[in-house]
Amino acid sequence: MQYVTLNNGVEMPLLGFGVYQIPADDTERAAADALAAGYRLLDTAAAYGNEEAVGRAIKSSGIPREDLFVTTKLWVQDAPAQDNTKRAFETSLQKLGLDHLDLYLMHQPYGDVYGQWRAMEALNREGRAKAIGVANFYPDRLIDLMVNNEIVPAVNQIETHPFFQRADYQDLMREHGVQIQSWGGFAEGRNDLFTNPLLAGIGKECGKSVAQVVLRWLTQRGVIAIPKSVRSERMAENFDVFDFELTDEQMARIAILDTGASLFFDHRDPEMVTWLSKRRLDA
Numbered sequence: 363m364q365y366v367t368l369n370n371g372v373e374m375p376l377l378g379f380g381v382y383q384i385p386a387d388d389t390e391r392a393a394a395d396a397l398a399a400g401y402r403l404l405d406t407a408a409a410y411g412n413e414e415a416v417g418r419a420i421k422s423s424g425i426p427r428e429d430l431f432v433t434t435k436l437w438v439q440d441a442p443a444q445d446n447t448k449r450a451f452e453t454s455l456q457k458l459g460l461d462h463l464d465l466y467l468m469h470q471p472y473g474d475v476y477g478q479w480r481a482m483e484a485l486n487r488e489g490r491a492k493a494i495g496v497a498n499f500y501p502d503r504l505i506d507l508m509v510n511n512e513i514v515p516a517v518n519q520i521e522t523h524p525f526f527q528r529a530d531y532q533d534l535m536r537e538h539g540v541q542i543q544s545w546g547g548f549a550e551g552r553n554d555l556f557t558n559p560l561l562a563g564i565g566k567e568c569g570k571s572v573a574q575v576v577l578r579w580l581t582q583r584g585v586i587a588i589p590k591s592v593r594s595e596r597m598a599e600n601f602d603v604f605d606f607e608l609t610d611e612q613m614a615r616i617a618i619l620d621t622g623a624s625l626f627f628d629h630r631d632p633e634m635v636t637w638l639s640k641r642r643l644d645a
């Protein structure tokens with residue numbers, strides 16, 4: 363496994379496993395299969411409703427805690443968010459059966475963002491969250507958070523795939539020491555990603571699948587990837603991406619696929635901001 367060093371010295375695997383949209387009943391098996399396939403970075407969220415199942419898979423794996431890198435995410439909190447955030451963090455840890463997190467992300471740039479971040483800064487200083495970061499922050503929100511607080515987010519987890527490549531944003535984040543992490547690296551299969559002729563052609567040249575080309579392309583750019591699959595053969599396929607390299611010419615061909623726009627929704631869209639901001643988790 364290749365690792366990246368975050369801005370506070372924490373080492374994070376460049377490739378991990380995401381459990382979004384895996385029903386809670388299936389998540390323990392999926393996460394256990396992923397660990398058996400070699401994944402050591404697991405990415406969940408309070409909003410996914412499957413932290414307990416991830417926790418059970420971790421426990422039964424017998425893998426030493428220090429070999430794992432576990433991420434979960436804080437859902438949107440009302441102001442004043444400091445106590446709520448601490449409570450939400452403890453609930454997540456309890457569900458996961460852990461005493462610390464490797465990475466705690468603010469899931470959305472909404473709610474009492476400053477209160478949430480200051481509570482996360484405190485958790486980081488206490489060593490409960492080895493690294494803290496954000497998700498779905500566009501440049502304006504990221505810079506605002508950085509300029510007006512003390513700890514620079516270690517990671518920003520954003521939609522990043524061949525049709526929305528975020529190269530300029532990656533440069534800006536690099537300048538500020540923020541590590542880019544991709545969500546939806548396969549665009550969840552949208553735009554017929556898995557049968558895209560350009561990606562399939564490159565796959566043929568490399569003797570690799572489209573999925574492997576995409577993951578290699580991401581990780582070769584220094585983007586942390588967390589593909590999701592419920593099928594163990596795909597987990598193995600998605601993990602097997604470090605034995606080949608894309609040429610500069612192949613990377614340049616993939617760059618042409620960028621549309622510069624989300625395939626899901628824009629986190630600055632007023633309707634989505636309203637909808638996501640109003641959502642509250644049950645517990």
Ligand SMILES: NC(=O)c1ccc[n+]([C@@H]2O[C@H](COP(=O)([O-])OP(=O)(O)OC[C@H]3O[C@@H](n4cnc5c(N)ncnc54)[C@H](OP(=O)(O)O)[C@@H]3O)[C@@H](O)[C@H]2O)c1
Nearest residue numbers: 380381382405497545546547548549550573589590591592
């Ligand atoms: N921060 C955020 O707001 C946010 C948002 C979305 C996602 N995420 C994180 O990012 C992770 C990844 O994103 P995602 O789950 O949205 O989607 P994704 O990884 O882009 O795509 C998952 C889809 O690809 C299929 N797939 C996986 N491997 C394949 C392969 N080798 N060949 C063909 N199909 C394959 C899966 O089907 P099967 O399962 O049937 O194999 C599933 O339908 C999530 O699990 C989550 O941890 C974060």
